[in-house]
Amino acid sequence: MREARGFSWEDNERVTQEDWAEIFAEVYRRLSHHLKAGQSIIYDSANQDRASRNELRSLAAKHHCDTQVIFLDVPLKTIMERWQQNQLTKERFHLPKKWLQAAIDTLQKPTPDENVWPTTFRKKPRSKARRQPQYPVELAVDALK
Numbered sequence: 128m129r130e131a132r133g134f135s136w137e138d139n140e141r142v143t144q145e146d147w148a149e150i151f152a153e154v155y156r157r158l159s160h161h162l163k164a165g166q167s168i169i170y171d172s173a174n175q176d177r178a179s180r181n182e183l184r185s186l187a188a189k190h191h192c193d194t195q196v197i198f199l200d201v202p203l204k205t206i207m208e209r210w211q212q213n214q215l216t217k218e219r220f221h222l223p224k225k226w227l228q229a230a231i232d233t234l235q236k237p238t239p240d241e242n243v244w245p246t247t248f249r250k251k252p253r254s255k256a257r258r259q260p261q262y263p264v265e266l267a268v269d270a271l272k
Contacts, residue, residue: 155186162190175234180241196237197244203231 161168174180180196187194210227213219237243 158183158186159190162187162192173230175230177235177237177241180237184241194242195244196241197246198237199246200236206231 158168158170170183174183174196184194206227210222210224213221
């Protein structure tokens with residue numbers, strides 16, 4: 128949604144509080160539409176603090192839907208290695224370091240009462256095959272229609 132409004136990560140500081148409110152209102156409107164239709168949703172976003180996860184849980188509850196948190200507890204060293212590698216390869220979208228650091232600094236790991244789906248991090252050798260770009264959340268939601 129942010130990109131659809133002409134904002135990239137590079138100019139993220141230009142996004143006003145009003146812009147963010149409109150962006151999230153549209154995202155939540157789309158989520159509500161799909162939940163009301165009885166569709167399962169994967170909301171792929173950082174949601175690094177409990178308040179943002181609570182807001183999504185509240186939205187799901189309005190539609191009598193359960194939620195699960197999929198939390199990948201990747202070691203900080205690995206995150207930074209991957210970020211540095213991406214600066215060279217450009218395999219993934221670029222996230223400026225200050226926004227990565229902001230996410231790290233505000234991370235509140237989910238607690239068991241948040242219905243966390245258990246995951247295990249295992250570092251494995253990277254394939255030489257180039258990955259396909261991942262869709263933004265908005266496209267993933269649209270694809271569920």
